[in-house]
Amino acid sequence: MSEHILPDRRRVKAEPDAVQHYTQRKPAKHRAEMALVARAFPALPPGSRALDAPCGAGRLSQWLATRGLRVSALDLGVAAVAHTRALLGADDAEVLEGDVFHLPWEDRAFQAVVCFRLLHHFEDRARRRALVREMARVCDGYLLVSYLSPWSFTGLKRRLRAALGGRRHRQNHTPLSELVADLKAEGFQLDRDLAQRRFFHSLHLARFVRKSR
Numbered sequence: 001m002s003e004h005i006l007p008d009r010r011r012v013k014a015e016p017d018a019v020q021h022y023t024q025r026k027p028a029k030h031r032a033e034m035a036l037v038a039r040a041f042p043a044l045p046p047g048s049r050a051l052d053a054p055c056g057a058g059r060l061s062q063w064l065a066t067r068g069l070r071v072s073a074l075d076l077g078v079a080a081v082a083h084t085r086a087l088l089g090a091d092d093a094e095v096l097e098g099d100v101f102h103l104p105w106e107d108r109a110f111q112a113v114v115c116f117r118l119l120h121h122f123e124d125r126a127r128r129r130a131l132v133r134e135m136a137r138v139c140d141g142y143l144l145v146s147y148l149s150p151w152s153f154t155g156l157k158r159r160l161r162a163a164l165g166g167r168r169h170r171q172n173h174t175p176l177s178e179l180v181a182d183l184k185a186e187g188f189q190l191d192r193d194l195a196q197r198r199f200f201h202s203l204h205l206a207r208f209v210r211k212s213r
């Protein structure tokens, strides 16, 4: 379990409006992100356990459920949890309110764990390390983590703008080498690194696999 880290409440989808807003993102962007998840996700036997954390409005949880996986989902936002529960029909899905830094599951509980669109919110390296460590703790197989690559047209453009005194982008770019090092320490190795469009989009989804299984 990671050291105690207080969540940043500004990032939490506690209100129904925030969840509604997220479900109304640009359809093309949503489709491209889900296509990235579909490309990166491993083929697992039906009934395998998969964790989606944080689940937000539940779009990944819903997709995982359609693959025959036993889905668990978690988010700190009350409204996000309610929305995901309703979406999944809740009979055989476990959707919990909780903090990604303190996951309420035992070690190696899941065959796959996905953490999509959260890491880039953390500017502090120690927080990013604590996040991936906690995800790794509950993962017995594949761990998928999204990050914003600094080596993309969009990433370079944002950094140049900030260097020239323009608006600093709120989202943080992370080199893949940082994730590889932090997850190597937890017994994982990089299996794949996929981007929506390499060298153009900064959003990547890295897939790691536990070495000792």
Ligand SMILES: C[S@@+](CC[C@H](N)C(=O)[O-])C[C@H]1O[C@@H](n2cnc3c(N)ncnc32)[C@H](O)[C@@H]1O
Residues within 6 Å of the ligand: 007, 008, 011, 012, 013, 014, 053, 054, 055, 056, 057, 058, 059, 060, 074, 075, 076, 077, 080, 098, 099, 100, 101, 115, 116, 117, 118
């Ligand atoms: C950008 S959304 C991404 C949701 C989902 N993965 C997706 O791609 O649709 C980020 C989510 O992280 C949740 N969140 C932020 N900090 C959290 C924390 N410490 N623990 C659990 N959830 C958190 C927010 O409530 C929000 O629903």
